[in-house]
Amino acid sequence: MGLLFKLADNRNPRSLAGWLRRRRSALLRDLLASVPRPARVLDVGGTQAYWEVAEAAGLEGVTVVLLNRAPPVVTRPGFESRGGDARAMPELADQSFDVVFSNSVIEHVGDRDDQRAMASEVRRVGKRYFIQTPNRHFPIEPHFLVPGFQFLPLEVRVQLVMRFSLGWYARTPDRAAAHALATSIELLTGPELAALFPGATIHRERFAGLTKSLIAIGGFA
Known part of the structure; x- marks a missing residue:
């Protein structure tokens, strides 16, 4: 268990999780570079610290709105905070965000109906989206x-x-x-994630030939 914990600890830049997160962060930065400024990004379930580790905090012309059940703390320009529920965001207008992002959140919102509700809200609120989740078929359960x-x-x-x-x-x-x-925790397979986000590209993060995580990407040019 100790070795698995070290491999899965994304706080450690030399861990497997840290390496995969750096690759994911580079992909996210590349996609954000294609979004016209000014841009507003809704991070569902995220933290300011995630963006700082991803080297995506303080991007010129980008405001990141962090949405959690309890509004998270923000301490620097370029971030806003609000409370809310990923499954129902009636306070947010259709297509009101240039990008909706979430990292390892959709598997925590509840059952399949809850996941469908979150996916529907992501597609309603965002012009583009980047939704990551662990792959159910990876042999080691990530939590x-x-x-x-x-x-x-x-x-x-x-x-x-x-x-x-x-x-x-x-x-x-x-x-x-x-x-x-x-x-x-309700993990998803690639086809299940694709069904939640029709028309999305399903990006697969691989390790040793196995898919560790899945990312539904939609709306980017």
């Missing part, structure tokens, strides 16, 4: 860091969560809490 965890029967997952600290999560001995945690 619990257990090989094949996402394919285990629910009761087995609940028992593991109750008995062990796994990945990013501490041991959760309460059964109801363990069940809620085990069912809180």
Whole structure:
């Protein structure tokens, strides 16, 4: 588990996750360069720190609006903050953002209906979008860091969560809490992500010949 944690720790620039994030960040910067200025970007579920690590904070003519359930803290120009729900953003007008971005969020919003709701709102609010999510078929589940965890029967997952600290999560001995945690993540396959974003290009982030993450990209020239 220690080795898997080191590989998955995107805070470490020498980790696998850090390497993949740098490649993803370069792709994002290239796409943003094609967007006319001034540009407004809605980051659903994001943080200012993500953009700083991605070397995309403070891009000339770009304002990033961070949307979370609780408005996140912003400390520098070029960022705004607001509260909201990825599945329903009625306060935001159609096509009111030049780009909608999210990183490892859509798998956390709930079941397939919730994911469809988020995808519909992303396409409604944004002229373009860049939506990343881990690939369900990658052999190591990226949150619990257990090989094949996402394919285990629910009761087995609940028992593991109750008995062990796994990945990013501490041991959760309460059964109801363990069940809620085990069912809180709904990973997607490439075809499932494509169905949520009709017409999108599905970019595959690969490692050792395997697809680690998926990105739905739409609206960019």
